[in-house]
Amino acid sequence: MKNRLFSSFILMTIFLLPVLLRAQGQLYYFMDPKDSLIGVKDNKGKVIIPPLGNPIYEPQDLNEPITDSLIFIGDFINDYTGAAGSFGSMYDRNGIFLYRPLAYDAGPDYFEEGLARCMQKGKVGFVNEQGKVAIRPQWDWVSPFNYGYAFACNGCYWDRSKDAEHPPLAYKENAKTFYINREGKSVQLMKQRKTEKDLPVDGGFLPYAFKYTMEERKILEEIGAMEVVSKIWNANQATKAAGKEARLQFEIVGRPSALSPYYKIQGYRYGRFDKEDPFLFYRTLTGDYFQVGWDGKDKTPFTQWLKEQLESCAQYFKDHPDAPNKFDVGRYLDKL
Structure with a gap:
């Protein structure tokens, strides 16, 4: 309630x-x-x-x-x-x-x-x-x-x-x-x-610093299930990514307030926990996602950001056919 x-x-x-x-x-x-x-x-x-x-x-x-x-x-x-x-x-x-x-x-x-x-x-x-x-x-x-x-x-x-x-x-x-x-x-x-x-x-x-409600855990599970985000992150890495280290770890670093209607979700490099600035997302209470610039002002709708990133990956794989983390970009573009 x-x-x-x-x-x-x-x-x-x-x-x-x-x-x-x-x-x-x-x-x-x-x-x-x-x-x-x-x-x-x-x-x-x-x-x-x-x-x-x-x-x-x-x-x-x-x-x-x-x-x-x-x-x-x-x-x-x-x-x-x-x-x-x-x-x-x-x-x-x-x-x-x-x-x-x-x-x-x-x-x-x-x-x-x-x-x-x-x-x-x-x-x-x-x-x-x-x-x-x-x-x-x-x-x-x-x-x-x-x-x-x-x-x-x-x-x-x-x-x-x-x-x-x-x-x-x-x-x-x-x-x-x-x-x-x-x-x-x-x-x-x-x-x-x-x-x-x-x-x-x-x-x-x-010690691990974050604590969540059940609802917030579901939000993290939701974005964690978007495997394509981690694939984009790994696309231009010089070595093959495997296991847990191949996936970004997401944490909620901001919650909705009177001045900001968003959950702020930050991606970190698993194991080292380095903040990956391009992978900061805002989520509304109704479930819409935006990718956000470093200053928190430029908000790109998630689908638009995803399309741009996938097209960039496709071009990178074309220029680097031996990229160790190459994946089927078309599979994800077809779903947009």
């Missing part, structure tokens, strides 16, 4: 969200002609976020409405330590400041497994997709989440004396390192594996 009520709530939210956004008014970036800084205003000209942003970090097309629930402004407020740095600020659509994102790849850190890194007073933590702090900033450096865990350290820094462009992470004398779970708690490595899905790191193992 609870699941039905929750599903009904989410479906109602899906239909009402566009109405709510229209009622709220469309938002646009604008440039102040006096100082060329970027701000945000609504379609009636009301300033929602004053001009604070550096034009280098903002969209160039000021005529396109902002569709994101979180709005980045590349202002000149910095938060920097030897290991991590931030620039810019993240706001909600009402212009309320939420957090300072960690600077990553010349922009604000993006979401991995539903969490993105933020900074406060030189320390790094995480926010959820609503922009609320999910894990308090408390480390000098933290990696993005992968397979339910992140690597964190205090007393660490980037040693730019060894490589100015791509410095290695170095450690002070009393530095401490941790593996943390999604609650921000450090987790001790196990000496031996308890299940085949435990994560191997640093000569030990972290």
